[in-house]
Amino acid sequence: MTKVDEALALKTAELVRQTHEAGIPVMVVFEGIPASGKSRLSNELLLTLDAKYTNFYATQRPDSELLRYPFLYPYWKNIPNKGGVTLFFRSWYAQKLDYEIHELKKDIIKDYDLLTQEIVGFESMLKEDGYEIIKFYLSVNEQKRLEHIQQTKKNPLTRWKAQEYETGIPTKDYQEGMIDLMKATEEISPWTHIDYTERGKAANEMYETIIKRLEKALKEKKKKTENRTVDGAFTENFSTDMFDDTSDDMSKAEYKELLPKLQNRIRELQYALYQEKIPMMLVYEGMDAAGKGGNIKRVRESLDPTGYEVNAISAPTETELSYHYLWRFATDVPRSGHIEIFDRSWYGRVLVERVEGFASTDEWQRAYDEINKFERALTIEGSIVIKFFLVLDKDEQLKRFEERQVTPEKQWKITDEDWRNREKWDLYLEASKDMIDKTSTDDAPWVIIPANNKRAARIKALKTIITACEERLWGVKKLW
Amino acid sequence: MTKVDEALALKTAELVRQTHEAGIPVMVVFEGIPASGKSRLSNELLLTLDAKYTNFYATQRPDSELLRYPFLYPYWKNIPNKGGVTLFFRSWYAQKLDYEIHELKKDIIKDYDLLTQEIVGFESMLKEDGYEIIKFYLSVNEQKRLEHIQQTKKNPLTRWKAQEYETGIPTKDYQEGMIDLMKATEEISPWTHIDYTERGKAANEMYETIIKRLEKALKEKKKKTENRTVDGAFTENFSTDMFDDTSDDMSKAEYKELLPKLQNRIRELQYALYQEKIPMMLVYEGMDAAGKGGNIKRVRESLDPTGYEVNAISAPTETELSYHYLWRFATDVPRSGHIEIFDRSWYGRVLVERVEGFASTDEWQRAYDEINKFERALTIEGSIVIKFFLVLDKDEQLKRFEERQVTPEKQWKITDEDWRNREKWDLYLEASKDMIDKTSTDDAPWVIIPANNKRAARIKALKTIITACEERLWGVKKLW
Incomplete structure (x- = not known):
């Protein structure tokens, strides 16, 4: 033997x-x-x-x-x-x-x-x-x-x-x-x-x-x-048509009338998702100061806190860096009936990591396919996945940055990094365009939201979520 | 309103x-x-x-x-x-x-x-x-x-x-x-x-x-x-009686006859613990080169790997340091029916952290009570907790260190840190004595194992575990 x-x-x-x-x-x-x-x-x-x-x-x-x-x-x-x-x-x-x-x-x-x-x-x-x-x-x-x-x-x-x-x-x-x-x-x-x-x-x-x-x-x-090579591979001419529309309008009066109704509805739908064991992922990306936080706040304001979670993504920790980049997201997906909101997300791989050279050329280029597979795995198993991209124009961003600097309770929101990112506006725009082109799928579509008007942007997000939930729950596509 | x-x-x-x-x-x-x-x-x-x-x-x-x-x-x-x-x-x-x-x-x-x-x-x-x-x-x-x-x-x-x-x-x-x-x-x-x-x-x-x-x-x-003050608070004269006995004897023949029998028994007992949903914690502490790894190996050699885990404790990571020191242990306790073996443990707080000044005076002094409470919480809920302290004398340690240095496949085991720790032999001895005095409880006793003879030390650990399991399972105290 x-x-x-x-x-x-x-x-x-x-x-x-x-x-x-x-x-x-x-x-x-x-x-x-x-x-x-x-x-x-x-x-x-x-x-x-x-x-x-x-x-x-x-x-x-x-x-x-x-x-x-x-x-x-x-x-x-x-x-x-x-x-x-x-x-x-x-x-x-x-x-x-x-x-x-x-x-x-x-x-x-x-x-x-x-x-x-x-x-x-x-x-x-x-x-x-x-x-x-x-x-x-x-x-x-x-x-x-x-x-x-x-x-x-x-x-x-x-x-x-x-x-x-x-x-x-x-x-x-x-x-x-x-x-x-x-x-x-x-x-x-x-x-x-x-x-x-x-x-x-x-x-x-x-x-x-x-x-x-x-x-x-x-x-x-x-x-x-x-x-290993690092190259964001940017071109000189690219079309930004898809981001041209930055400003839906909405009056304060209309907003004030709609908001509580939609929030009330979304709370009901949260319970319906819970009962039907349907998980939902909401992803927020967009320019700095586009109003992601405020938009998310309006979504969660009336939700039951025991059934949702907000994941605000910062630079990865040492531990997170020691794993595959999707690890920290794949281990934080919602369980059945729960809602997980990502304030920035795995798309950092093809945005900041591409623009700043944190990811190698090969890494960010293959990431589109990896992300599609990652999201596909979620939708195969019944998750609703909605991805919002909030679009601001460059002037409006400047106005908001300046406002943050002079408002005491908002000063912590604006850092040198924001100003540095602003200098790379075009690079981020191109990266965003490529991202939307390559990762908008039938099951997990990108929804571009004009965000110059915060009220309109919030209402649009709420309506989109409600429609998606209702469609999944009862097959109806209500026109909000 | x-x-x-x-x-x-x-x-x-x-x-x-x-x-x-x-x-x-x-x-x-x-x-x-x-x-x-x-x-x-x-x-x-x-x-x-x-x-x-x-x-x-x-x-x-x-x-x-x-x-x-x-x-x-x-x-x-x-x-x-x-x-x-x-x-x-x-x-x-x-x-x-x-x-x-x-x-x-x-x-x-x-x-x-x-x-x-x-x-x-x-x-x-x-x-x-x-x-x-x-x-x-x-x-x-x-x-x-x-x-x-x-x-x-x-x-x-x-x-x-x-x-x-x-x-x-x-x-x-x-x-x-x-x-x-x-x-x-x-x-x-x-x-x-x-x-x-x-x-x-x-x-x-x-x-x-x-x-x-x-x-x-x-x-x-x-x-x-x-x-914040940092002081290991060591005294000049302290008794080390409890560590005097470093050498039980055991012949190779006796060892070879006993080992497979005990290992076989421990595998059976693992299944019995699993069926009765009893968790077991085994803690190993002791001098460097006292043979903890080899001793643990003999315990796990015949176990079913789906039911035990070995936790080899290194210096805490950045993440671990950002929590209460017991966090990384309290989140790694065995679930019912499982065995968790700690190769070094939370006792680091009153050993290396005390001796090297990583913990403040107040921190290590209150740790005895905290540890007793932590272990008590485990035993209240049915866990078997056994803590082994392997005792080596100073000459035997030197012999083993030197042997490691000249044996190619053992060289990675000996580092400068081991030599530095050796210089603080007395300080570690006093810290170990205090630890055993203050944390040996009825439910979670320290078992001091003379470790100059590796064979005897291994057999003693195996017998101790078997006796504890049999006593818990059937109330009998078999004399192995």
């Missing part, structure tokens, strides 16, 4: 110290039918790695709380940060099959193949960001497997564990489902099949695979760092 | 910007019977504060997942960091009454007054750490309240909300329970009663209270910063 080769374990530990130092995030997936050796093999690896940066996530049948979140939510939550390692004992693969075979969220997810698309998107964007994803599929001699289950059954202290095997995903369905899933994802990052019949041999194969992959990842990381 | 005074709202916003800048964490609690105005008043405050550092947590009837954690777990998770604000819509108070009145976890929590003790401990230690806790109890004219409920009932979109009021904590029980709880906690941080019958008046009272409290907090913060 082959023994576990200590030298391979030591080499793996050493390489993971190196990927840790180099800031490479590593994900290791263990899939396989019950009693195929997943827990024993993953524990072998777990024992080898430094607990300081190694995490372990076990996929369970999602409970009612987890089902309130998108399919990939627990995995976004548990991706490693740069230099970290997460072992996934069963993963988004088993989870997809669990959804499909047990028809979870059937009314919402019309077609479970959409989840496969989500998986492909998820792995692809992590890989593009330098995540190393190593996937093992375990199998074992069927006689040995049955013996193992028998043993577990015989011991009164572990008997329930054997029973659990029988209530999970039926073995045959799992095997067949995995064949398709592995085909669909082999290209992104390859699968390694391991026969667990001989424990030592299996462990050595696992280590050899990890060693090979990490050595390659370390080499590629070096190359990538050397080739 | 009194209106909301905009000036008070603006002043509150300005003061919170100041507490944010000064790094003062602020908690605002809203309690009161259903339809007493909690959501309307808390939303008023929420709208006033900057979403960048303001969070909102609504206490719900704990679901089955939350019940797997200690009572205070969700509140530890949601305390603000330095400079942050959290509004609690219902809080640990309503939660305590929910536990008591609906007899949640009755078999485990023998006496619900213990939860009141937990609350007192929780608030006290946060207050000591500079947290400002502002607590509002709302009441409202009963006729107005019933009218509000009627309105909610009449509207088909909000009817379910009114029904929810009736399935919660019975109003009378809540009111009576709160009277006792408020009495028990008035001294730590005072309660403010607000009559919500007149909306504007209520809002103004809320703002006035917050303004007064924050102005005071800002003044005290300044004083505190000026008076």
